[in-house]
Amino acid sequence: MRITSTFAETRDLARGGVGLVPTMGFLHEGHLSLADAARRECDTVVMSLFVNPLQFGEGEDLARYPRDPEGDAALAEAAGVDVLFAPQVAEMYPRAPLTRVTVAEMSERLEGGRRPGHFTGVATVVAKLFAGTHPDRAYFGRKDAQQLAIVRRMASDLSFPLQIVGVPIVREVGGLALSSRNWYLSPEERQRATALSRGLMGAADAAEAGVTDAAALTQLVWDEMAAAAGVEPEYAALAAAEDAAPLDVLDRPAFLAVAARVGPARLIDNIHLDPAGDGFAADRGVELTAPSLLYREGRGRPYVHAESLEEG
């Protein structure tokens, strides 16, 4: 594996079909499943590792976002990544950028309503990665369902000649969706946070059993979250997979999305619901059988619990 810090060097090393795996680092099994998918489908796997300031709002956790560049390099190497593109801020933003890539409407919903400017930061940096590395395929987790929809739309609207691949969520033992931000949680908080996935799984069962009323489905998730100590639900919503528009009835590919605060972290999760036969089938993701490597000895700093990271 080669480690690069400039777009030019990254492009020079990429040959044949190029699969891009954009990440913010602090890798876990979710990222590695993206790299696995890329390795199966592409000649060269390029993983980018960049904590993008443009997608963090005021008061969010940019400064404290967990980082572990050496650990990430070892994990990427083991996952078969060919080129790890780990630019400094000066390569990505040599001066304050005036240019923004915006995706109207889709960016205002769900997460967009809670995190103003977040998806413009995402769309801008992803467009930049696409423009600078010329991938043939790019891999994104289904965990960030709205992001996936926005990136798809951006790539199509701007005629980037590539395929966007959505990869199922990887879950910790017990169901919690993997996120680098889980590292903010104590073992007890991680246990409490399973309410999100437990609620979603219950709703997935209901959807597969024929329930199509959005209010009924979201109520199932909400009740499960609201009943859990230490979990503050923010929203539960059924949204169209294509554009994250709110749905009253499950009548097309969709995702059931939740957001909640648990201790010092703000967590999101979802299940995708795809038409199958006369009804719908849920993509529940994949559950690990052992503790995530997020919690391996030596990764990052000790847990931080004293304050809310998004208000710090």
Next chain:
Amino acid sequence: MRITSTFAETRDLARGGVGLVPTMGFLHEGHLSLADAARRECDTVVMSLFVNPLQFGEGEDLARYPRDPEGDAALAEAAGVDVLFAPQVAEMYPRAPLTRVTVAEMSERLEGGRRPGHFTGVATVVAKLFAGTHPDRAYFGRKDAQQLAIVRRMASDLSFPLQIVGVPIVREVGGLALSSRNWYLSPEERQRATALSRGLMGAADAAEAGVTDAAALTQLVWDEMAAAAGVEPEYAALAAAEDAAPLDVLDRPAFLAVAARVGPARLIDNIHLDPAGDGFAADRGVELTAPSLLYREGRGRPYVHAESLEEG
């Protein structure tokens, strides 16, 4: 020369160093000078020909913008263009695009103030052409000085791996800067419209003689325009070449820009002023020695004079 209508086919035909010449068609000697520059510097010259609805405002001249696809193909062929990419609206915008590329601050000045949304439409379609055709160099006329600055900034901010080349203005006999919109003018109006370039040349002389006061330079141009019958000046301004910011003093690479209405058309022109020795040297552009091919028999429809095209 091959004529294509899809991005995929255009990319397939482009080999080696690719030079892109984006145009809205109705080609004149200004466009051909871009193709000449590209042919000297690139293995494959791709010219795009697309009247981009996104960069026309309400009440502007989209519907009447002059078109001559057969004439354009013959001229492009003669100019050594290898691939003429002439997409339909359905290839460029298969659905109403939600994505926009904006370049803050720079897009609000000068033309941006008069044509709200114009530069967002330009930046979006140019980003799309860059994303879809992977050029190594892209050629733009210095006539649209602010556009050139915005495109440079967009390409840099988004890490497109290409060089933007600015090419000097080509002028008709008598000095009028070539524009497809000159075709809206009667011979008499074209004569009147030389007030713009005459004023700019006077100011260029003054700048080369050491005048650096923006007010003095712009006054020279304004007076020349205001004295001409049938010319309604809109602005005369000295702006930094890098970001189109207004300058009080000529102390860096700059352009002196004017806009005016003449009969049914809204015209713009400028001279670039670049540091040279202790002072500044003006790029006055290149003057034709014979009537422009814009006025060749058989190009486009008969002149339209009855109404203002931007209010139609």
